[in-house]
Amino acid sequence: MAYEFGAIEPKWQKRWEEAGSFHVESDDAKPKFYCLEMFPYPSGALHMGHLRNYSIGDLTARFLRMNGYNVMYSTGFDSFGMPAENAAIKMKTHPAKWTLRNIDHMTAQFKSMGCSYDWRRTVKTCLPDYYRWNQWFFLQMLKKGLAYRKHAPVNWCETCGTVLANEQVIGDGVCWRCGTPVVKKGLDQWFLRITDYAQELLDCIDGLDGWPERVLTMQKNWIGKSLGVRFNIEIALTDLSIEAFTTRIDTIFGITFVAIAAEHPIVNELAERSAPEKRDEILDFARRMSNRSAIERTAVGGDKMGLDTGFKAINPANGGLVPIWIADYILMDYGTGAIMGVPAHDQRDFDFVRKYGLGMIPVVRREGEPIPDPESMTSAADADGIACNSGRFDGLPTPEAIERIGEWFEEKGWGTRETQYRLRDWLISRQRYWGTPIPVVYCDHCGIVPIPEDQLPVELPMDAVIPENGGNALLNCPDWIDTACPRCGARARRETDTMDTFFCSSWYFFRYLSPGSGEAPFRPEDARYWMPVDLYIGGIEHACLHLIYARFFTKVISDLGLVPPDVREPFTGLLTQGMVIKDGAKMSKSLGNVVDLDEIIRKYGADTARLFILFASPPDKSLDWSDKGVEGANRFLGRVHRLVEENMASLLASPRRRAAMSELQDDGKRDLKRLIHSTIDRVTRDIRDERQFNTAVARLMELCNGLASFKPRDDTDRAIHREGVESLLLCLSPFCPHICEELWEMLGSEEWLAVSRWPEADPDALKADCVTIVLQINGKLREQFRMTPGLSREELSNRVMAMDETRARLEGLEVVKIISVPDKLVNVVTKK
RNA sequence: GCCGAGGUGGCGGAAUGGCAGACGCAGCGGACUCAAAAUCCGCCGUGGGCGACCACGUGGGGGUUCGAGUCCCCCCCUCGGCACCA
Numbered sequence: 001m002a003y004e005f006g007a008i009e010p011k012w013q014k015r016w017e018e019a020g021s022f023h024v025e026s027d028d029a030k031p032k033f034y035c036l037e038m039f040p041y042p043s044g045a046l047h048m049g050h051l052r053n054y055s056i057g058d059l060t061a062r063f064l065r066m067n068g069y070n071v072m073y074s075t076g077f078d079s080f081g082m083p084a085e086n087a088a089i090k091m092k093t094h095p096a097k098w099t100l101r102n103i104d105h106m107t108a109q110f111k112s113m114g115c116s117y118d119w120r121r122t123v124k125t126c127l128p129d130y131y132r133w134n135q136w137f138f139l140q141m142l143k144k145g146l147a148y149r150k151h152a153p154v155n156w157c158e159t160c161g162t163v164l165a166n167e168q169v170i171g172d173g174v175c176w177r178c179g180t181p182v183v184k185k186g187l188d189q190w191f192l193r194i195t196d197y198a199q200e201l202l203d204c205i206d207g208l209d210g211w212p213e214r215v216l217t218m219q220k221n222w223i224g225k226s227l228g229v230r231f232n233i234e235i236a237l238t239d240l241s242i243e244a245f246t247t248r249i250d251t252i253f254g255i256t257f258v259a260i261a262a263e264h265p266i267v268n269e270l271a272e273r274s275a276p277e278k279r280d281e282i283l284d285f286a287r288r289m290s291n292r293s294a295i296e297r298t299a300v301g302g303d304k305m306g307l308d309t310g311f312k313a314i315n316p317a318n319g320g321l322v323p324i325w326i327a328d329y330i331l332m333d334y335g336t337g338a339i340m341g342v343p344a345h346d347q348r349d350f351d352f353v354r355k356y357g358l359g360m361i362p363v364v365r366r367e368g369e370p371i372p373d374p375e376s377m378t379s380a381a382d383a384d385g386i387a388c389n390s391g392r393f394d395g396l397p398t399p400e401a402i403e404r405i406g407e408w409f410e411e412k413g414w415g416t417r418e419t420q421y422r423l424r425d426w427l428i429s430r431q432r433y434w435g436t437p438i439p440v441v442y443c444d445h446c447g448i449v450p451i452p453e454d455q456l457p458v459e460l461p462m463d464a465v466i467p468e469n470g471g472n473a474l475l476n477c478p479d480w481i482d483t484a485c486p487r488c489g490a491r492a493r494r495e496t497d498t499m500d501t502f503f504c505s506s507w508y509f510f511r512y513l514s515p516g517s518g519e520a521p522f523r524p525e526d527a528r529y530w531m532p533v534d535l536y537i538g539g540i541e542h543a544c545l546h547l548i549y550a551r552f553f554t555k556v557i558s559d560l561g562l563v564p565p566d567v568r569e570p571f572t573g574l575l576t577q578g579m580v581i582k583d584g585a586k587m588s589k590s591l592g593n594v595v596d597l598d599e600i601i602r603k604y605g606a607d608t609a610r611l612f613i614l615f616a617s618p619p620d621k622s623l624d625w626s627d628k629g630v631e632g633a634n635r636f637l638g639r640v641h642r643l644v645e646e647n648m649a650s651l652l653a654s655p656r657r658r659a660a661m662s663e664l665q666d667d668g669k670r671d672l673k674r675l676i677h678s679t680i681d682r683v684t685r686d687i688r689d690e691r692q693f694n695t696a697v698a699r700l701m702e703l704c705n706g707l708a709s710f711k712p713r714d715d716t717d718r719a720i721h722r723e724g725v726e727s728l729l730l731c732l733s734p735f736c737p738h739i740c741e742e743l744w745e746m747l748g749s750e751e752w753l754a755v756s757r758w759p760e761a762d763p764d765a766l767k768a769d770c771v772t773i774v775l776q777i778n779g780k781l782r783e784q785f786r787m788t789p790g791l792s793r794e795e796l797s798n799r800v801m802a803m804d805e806t807r808a809r810l811e812g813l814e815v816v817k818i819i820s821v822p823d824k825l826v827n828v829v830t831k832k
Numbered sequence: 833g834c835c836g837a838g839g840u841g842g843c844g845g846a847a848u849g850g851c852a853g854a855c856g857c858a859g860c861g862g863a864c865u866c867a868a869a870a871u872c873c874g875c876c877g878u879g880g881g882c883g884a885c886c887a888c889g890u891g892g893g894g895g896u897u898c899g900a901g902u903c904c905c906c907c908c909c910u911c912g913g914c915a916c917c918a
Contacts, residue, residue, distance in 0.1 A: 245918065540913090617845070776899075825899090
């Protein structure tokens with residue numbers, strides 16, 4: 001009987017499901033482990049990236065279950081978002097219909113992979129039963145002042161017809177989903193005050209030992225903390241002033257101009273105070289600059305554009321007058337939107353000044369060197385040095401000058417030292433239909449009024465028709481928009497913006513813990529038992545998106561008192577899996593190098609697919625898909641199948657009592673027993689400690705090869721052989737659960753592998769009977785000897801030096817030194 | 833420019849400072865077969881030698897060490913992230 005994966009796999013999937021083998025409940029008697037995977041967006045079908053993600057997750061869950069852990073393991077669907085709307089237009093259907101059909105298909109795919117989820121805990125974020133809690137969280141944040149609405153220059157994607165969060169503008173200023181260059185628009189939008197948590201998000205990074213270093217650095221860069229001084233600059237001959245921020249207050253005496261962003265509110269004030277012609281010039285320039293796309297604006301080293309406003313600023317440090325310019329390289333949404341221009345010590349200011357012929361004053365010199373001549377400078381001197389041209393601060397090294405001038409500014413009341421972050425508040429409103437409605441109304445009398453909690457959910461109207469031009473379908477639902485104000489009862493208008501889908505994915509892992517909970521998003525006692533997530537598996541592309549949002553949400557949830565105060569971080573461990581590559585490129589429909597999961601499973605089975613993807617590469621590195629490699633994995637499973645089938649009679653006839661190592665005399669028996677236990681030992685460590693699944697598979701292949709070439713001759717042989725086969729099946733089962741269950745059953749075992757105990761390596765069987773000792777002469781390998789292990793340094797070198805081969809090798813050479821490493825080698829150093 | 837991860841056979845990849853290339857893929861040779869597929873056995877870094885063996889070999893150049901893919905310094909290349917952030 002050949003290896004019939006097509007029959008075996010559905011058989012076991014059905015059995016596990018019917019028996020509820022993977023249902024899990026809190027149990028204080030067992031250690032818990034929360035294994036979490038990034039849940040998929042229901043785009044239509046699982047792809048190879050999913051196969052990799054979920055193979056790693058299922059392996060981990062099964063392995064830990066077998067090791068006595070109570071394992072939380074579920075999945076769900078992140079099912080709101082743009083693609084559903086686009087598909088709805090294209091296929092002339094409704095986003096809900098399209099989404100739910102995809103979910104059905106993908107659920108079947110999950111099952112065909114053999115994933116050991118507790119399906120009772122699954123979530124679909126597009127259903128009211130889930131998104132009502134998005135609304136509930138939003139209201140809590142609104143109450144705490146963490147959610148707010150403001151007018152701001154925001155990122156707008158024309159193709160998606162909506163605004164985007166800062167984190168969703170990627171690369172050189174394009175939309176994360178469709179790649180369209182993003183433009184800035186001034187709009188009223190909803191934000192979450194994630195910046196309130198900037199410092200804590202940064203501080204907690206040090207405690208995230210289980211995260212890859214690179215994700216932590218990416219997050220640190222993203223949060224981007226800098227210490228500096230915010231200070232006031234008065235505008236001469238007016239009652240106006242501007243605030244500026246700098247990290248280099250030590251260069252304050254080097255200011256030769258002040259620059260402000262085109263969107264800075266002061267621009268209008270200055271324009272109004274100008275002569276009509278100048279006014280038009282200023283307003284026109286400001287408008288032109290702010291209408292440019294993010295790509296144009298942020299091109300590094302791009303030509304800087306500026307306009308002199310004609311006004312003068314007063315340098316607080318020395319009373320000097322400098323011109324005020326509008327400059328395109330000043331960003332309104334960082335710092336204060338205005339800077340002090342110090343061209344001698346800032347490259348951007350340097351470039352600007354060289355273009356527009358403004359002056360330059362060096363105020364820092366290199367130690368031991370004279371003050372540089374501005375004329376001969378070819379670039380800004382931004383390195384630390386010694387203050388000069390700076391009055392009484394002359395002679396101070398840069399760090400000290402920063403400190404002293406900062407103190408001086410605070411004493412004089414000119415400014416305050418403060419911390420700036422690159423991180424911006426999270427813009428969560430989207431001008432889209434397929435998302436969670438933001439639960440507020442606009443009332444002419446009461447203003448913005450939150451929907452009372454007992455009226456949640458605010459359901460998305462299902463009869464909306466998605467406009468062909470891609471606009472927000474909610475705008476075409478007058479019956480839905482038109483409502484009564486919950487406060488005064490007058491006619492009011494519903495908010496038609498919906499929430500960013502990243503809102504949904506920021507807390508779904510809490511919902512798994514309390515499926516169906518109607519009173520709260522989750523039950524605190526469930527979170528107390530299960531949180532935090534012990535291992536989170538997913539792609540690195542979420543390093544500065546979902547993984548920051550989820551950390552923020554967890555801190556908010558903790559501050560709301562829904563989890564114990566010590567749970568400040570959601571994910572203790574993080575495994576960022578590498579991409580799946582084919583023919584040198586990421587799999588994509590446009591390149592036509594996509595491999596279909598259903599087809600792979602039909603042709604080779606899920607066990608083969610899982611085995612290949614776990615074997616081909618370590619989990620965090622990118623993986624080359626190879627059709628030949630898949631066949632190799634399939635071939636290996638065929639060998640395992642034959643190993644059991646062809647030895648069935650002998651395996652069934654073997655005595656149930658296992659022989660201890662000490663009872664075995666014969667070398668063949670001892671070697672096999674040692675192979676079995678060293679395999680168990682290595683595989684256990686590879687999975688548990690190193691997460692090197694590829695080498696674990698290699699070890700299992702070696703064991704299989706060893707078992708296949710072993711021919712049992714007596715009962716002791718048969719017992720060892722059976723022990724080996726059982727160990728192989730136990731250790732292989734988290735990788736390839738179906739075939740292992742099948743063969744395990746054929747061996748007459750009563751308990752399923754899914755609920756069996758992981759084997760333990762017998763320390764007695766790990767000890768070697770003899771070791772290979774290498775003779776090196778001057779570090780080069782010359783001879784090998786078999787010797788008993790555990791010899792002392794002296795004993796080992798004496799024995800090796802006494803060997804005939806050694807003496808022959810050393811003839812005519814003068815021995816200078818002998819290095820002896822027990823159980824390893826002897827290195828003889830000779831004179832040339 | 834800054835930060836991070838890498839660079840090992842034809843390929844994917846192994847190697848607590850101690851036998852480089854485990855395991856697999858591809859390839860070559862053989863067995864079985866009328867034949868093919870499947871399967872099984874053997875070979876498989878480069879150069880030299882009939883051979884036991886010898887020399888060279890982990891991006892390049894130095895260094896530490898009895899001994900370096902592994903540690904230190906300099907350089908080159910690839911990939912990823914951030915970047916007019918004051």
